[in-house]
Amino acid sequence: MNFMAKIKIKNLKDHLGEVVELDAWIYNLRSSGKISFWQLRDGSGFTQAIVSADDLSEEKFALSTKATMETSVSIKGKVNKHPKKEEYEISVEDFSFYQISEEYPIAKKEHGIDFLMDNRHLWLRSKRQWAIQKIRNTIINACYDFMRDNDFTKIDAPILTPNAGENTTDLFEVKYFDNKVYLSQTGQLYIEAAIFAHGRVFDFGPTFRAEKSKTRRHLTEFWMMDAEMAFTNLADNLEIQEKLLRSMVSAVLEKNKTELELLERDTKILENITKPFYKITHKEAVRILRENGSDITENEDLGGDDETILTKLYDNPIFITNYPAAIKAFYMKRNSEDSTRAECADLLAPEGYGEIIGGSQREENYDTLKKRIIEFGLKPEDYDWYLDLRKYGSVPHGGFGFGLERIVTWICGLQHIRESIPFARTIYRIKP
Numbered sequence: 001m002n003f004m005a006k007i008k009i010k011n012l013k014d015h016l017g018e019v020v021e022l023d024a025w026i027y028n029l030r031s032s033g034k035i036s037f038w039q040l041r042d043g044s045g046f047t048q049a050i051v052s053a054d055d056l057s058e059e060k061f062a063l064s065t066k067a068t069m070e071t072s073v074s075i076k077g078k079v080n081k082h083p084k085k086e087e088y089e090i091s092v093e094d095f096s097f098y099q100i101s102e103e104y105p106i107a108k109k110e111h112g113i114d115f116l117m118d119n120r121h122l123w124l125r126s127k128r129q130w131a132i133q134k135i136r137n138t139i140i141n142a143c144y145d146f147m148r149d150n151d152f153t154k155i156d157a158p159i160l161t162p163n164a165g166e167n168t169t170d171l172f173e174v175k176y177f178d179n180k181v182y183l184s185q186t187g188q189l190y191i192e193a194a195i196f197a198h199g200r201v202f203d204f205g206p207t208f209r210a211e212k213s214k215t216r217r218h219l220t221e222f223w224m225m226d227a228e229m230a231f232t233n234l235a236d237n238l239e240i241q242e243k244l245l246r247s248m249v250s251a252v253l254e255k256n257k258t259e260l261e262l263l264e265r266d267t268k269i270l271e272n273i274t275k276p277f278y279k280i281t282h283k284e285a286v287r288i289l290r291e292n293g294s295d296i297t298e299n300e301d302l303g304g305d306d307e308t309i310l311t312k313l314y315d316n317p318i319f320i321t322n323y324p325a326a327i328k329a330f331y332m333k334r335n336s337e338d339s340t341r342a343e344c345a346d347l348l349a350p351e352g353y354g355e356i357i358g359g360s361q362r363e364e365n366y367d368t369l370k371k372r373i374i375e376f377g378l379k380p381e382d383y384d385w386y387l388d389l390r391k392y393g394s395v396p397h398g399g400f401g402f403g404l405e406r407i408v409t410w411i412c413g414l415q416h417i418r419e420s421i422p423f424a425r426t427i428y429r430i431k432p
């Protein structure tokens, strides 16, 4: 049998001068009489095919003129190198169509964001969206690598939960037979249970928040990685976060040069990631913010605008520690020197991006935790299993959670979080 293994576009350079076969889509094309140029994409990369009447039978060349944007093809041809650039192209000797595409709705002209989001199932094919998802993948893989190398065991937290994991204001309710349950806001409480078996654990999965806000930072469904460690303190916790983020950003800088270029991302700031992160208290952040025009007070959380103002002043991620305890979650331990403050930190990305990680030391004392649950308006009976963890070998422990899309948005330099996830869910969008 005359069998020829098909190759991928990214490997064209290894086949210079050879005749190869490959499968691809024509993402753009132009023709001038007896010659056509097909811009090809196969998922691994991009290239150009030259379809010339001189190299094909009259019949085949006539068929080639039926090609349209997004037509899927199988191609056989010789690999040549661009005379000046590091680019390869194929002189087509034969081809067949899988399907001749109907008129593609996303043509070259500018489209509004609503049109593009309505056509997200097609928009994902564009070079820019391809680059973003490739970078997202590098971040996910780098995260798994880091967690494995640092002895974290992956514990898959449930999605359907009987009680609030973070707060009661943005829960999605789901009918569960005759009861109601909630979609998980965070896996944290469940992975806390697992530290007693495994020491260091993490989860990585979809989380849900019924965010009514329409901002460039919020999704209603997003992917969170929660990490939790036994026998730890906040300083160790922050060190792990810093190393993890550094390893993810470094992986992207190393593996996604083409993608970062496509996105026109200025990588200078990303390269600062090897330097120590900034660390300021919430009180200091408030002072800096007030100097820069914000009316935030010492007992308030940073609003979206505050995060924008503050983080534009920095060229590397910033830890903000010691938030007012009242505006943070019920499970956070209090600071030993000031009980009105939580032993916590948020990590904010620079350049106006804002919060990407939230973390804290957890309250490990049974009585104190029970008191907090009541103070926060929650029912201790809903958290009996969580309180149990403070009865049987309780230990100082803590952890953090990052929002994958927030990290992708910052690393890619996107204007809005909706492009960081394949299919965004927001208050106004659930389709496609």
Ligand code: 4AD
Binding pocket: 165, 166, 185, 186, 187, 188, 209, 211, 217, 218, 219, 220, 222, 224, 226, 227, 355, 356, 357, 358, 359, 360, 399, 400, 401, 402, 403, 404, 405, 406
């Ligand atoms: O700060 P959050 O609410 O912290 C927690 O859920 C903790 N239980 C995590 C932990 O300690 N294990 O959420 C964590 C991160 C935020 O820093 C942010 O990056 C992201 O999740 N996030 C969102 N991302 C997109 N859309 C939203 N609506 C988000 N809400 C939070």
Ligand code: MG
Binding pocket: 346, 355, 357, 358
């Ligand atoms: Mg937070």
